[in-house]
Amino acid sequence: MSDxxxxxxxxxxxxxxxxxxxxxxSAAFIGALHQANWQVSELARxxxxxxxxxxxxxxxxxFYTHIKGIEYLICVAFFVAFPIFFxxxxxxxxxxxxxxxxx
Numbered sequence: 693m694s695d696x697x698x699x700x701x702x703x704x705x706x707x708x709x710x711x712x713x714x715x716x717x718s719a720a721f722i723g724a725l726h727q728a729n730w731q732v733s734e735l736a737r738x739x740x741x742x743x744x745x746x747x748x749x750x751x752x753x754x755f756y757t758h759i760k761g762i763e764y765l766i767c768v769a770f771f772v773a774f775p776i777f778f779x780x781x782x783x784x785x786x787x788x789x790x791x792x793x794x795x
Contacts, residue, residue, distance in 0.1 A: 728735040
């Protein structure tokens with residue numbers, strides 16, 4: 693009986709903390725959208741600039757180097773995914789025994 697009460701208390705505390713965090717995140721997101729003039733794409737651009745995901749490219753060499761790096765990442769992903777997909781497609785089918793129930 694005591695174990696049930698303590699688990700309910702822990703669940704209630706976790707639910708309360710989760711609710712507070714959700715409210716804080718919602719307020720931060722709405723504030724950020726207000727600052728970005730309610731444009732989600734502008735907010736995403738500001739985030740990517742602030743975290744360094746998007747960097748200004750001033751020369752053609754910068755752009756080509758960036759594209760080449762992405763191309764290598766796509767190739768590595770393909771070299772990992774293709775053998776797994778090939779193994780899945782060429783899997784031996786299971787044999788299902790068939791019985792005659794008509795007799």
